[in-house]
Amino acid sequence: MKHCLRTNPSVYVMQYKTELGGESGAVSVPSPFPELRLKSVAFEDLSVFLASARRADFCLSEKIVHIWKIRNEGLRFPAGQLALLSEDEKGRASLLTNTLLKSRFLTFRVFLRCMLSMYIGSGPQEVCFSYNDYGKPELGSKNIFFNLSHSGDLAVAAFSGCNELGVDIERVKPVPEAVEIARNLFSRIETRWIGAVNGMERWKRFLRCWVIREACVKAIGTGLSMPLNSFEVCLPEMTGINQPESFYGRPFVVSLGTAHRLSVREFIPDDSCLGALAVLHKHPDFSLLH
Template identity: 30%
Template structure:
């Protein structure tokens, strides 16, 4: 079974002592962010990432080596990754925030992506759906009663966003070409975009839907979220062997499952002080 730690914090959990954990690049980005709420989200996400990874790596949080390099321009942005040039990278992680919610997912079983959406914020469902959903997905959305469409759309959106974050490609991949299961069904990738639909430098044409695993979450009972895992070949082989052994012993499990280990991100941030 694939395992991923997921920690949730809130906007109000950001406090000044957490600034001591940031590296110079992070501190510069924090200080240049104008809106107080955006600064708090960034601080909480960076600090929570460092605290979780530091615990796993047995390092002081401020010493966790992180690297932000855009694959296109080389700039200090894009998906944040551990920077261990002389050793295999043991963990992947993903940061997300929406409204007052900040989340971090960490796993050693593959590349991870986490997305959350504010379940209480207004959404232009019609406009967003035409951009993000395939024809089949759009028809399924409009087959629902109007009162159910907003949350149904957000569920599909979090699934797609989590997959793209796991792959580190962001919105450069056309969302309409990536098809996922209906909101009421277990989360799964049904159709992966063909090579012709993706920018050539993304190099994801060899992926199969089976390489992507997901779990749906609900934060505070109102905010839909999804965690996605892009499983490496070695991990997939290990998971299949483990599942085969469990089945032989009469246990119920399988390589497609994602076990979410919840962590209290608010408590983790509150526990850190000078």
């Protein structure tokens, strides 16, 4: 099945192809990747985006995942955009006392609505969310799966036509207690890998494990109600010798018990941020491609 709706030349998708394999744990998959592109659209360009959309950029086949990103660096939120949001969304925004956080929340919700409207062929204000038992938003009978993550002024949204997915991004920042947190929440191999380096490199390793875990629990729809220490993230380079970052960006598989098997792909949304996409695939030959 394909979803083919409108799009805009100023917004791009992250594209890649990967063949999945392996049984349990994290398994490196040696398939080649085509070029990977991830570009931004400014919030003030959304109206232009909707008006100049091209149908081809919003086509989702069974083996395609799109990732879009947007940035909001300002404090103001256009009042006219409030009409696109539900009363529930406006109510959640009213609970935020920080002006910057409120502006970003509203911006990213409008962004998500606009993107979904392009995939399903409705107006942004007509997008109607339902929520699972853990609060993950869904579109009910609509055959499209999506997830949103934001960190600071940056947000990314991932979309699939047939597979549940989760995406997470985090700004690279100091995490002085990285090893201590890892001991409580991560596996032994992850903790050793994080503790083997110092400074910024340690913090980056910790955050890589963190965003992968977040993406995985978001993909299965439980969020952090599923303990992060209940499964292992074994990145391919953790078992390599003198290959600290040589496997970065390759797809691998993470198993959450016997019920869930996910394909995971790390990506870099910008120079100061790390990201991970997890897809709950239904078939062992599932792939992602443009």
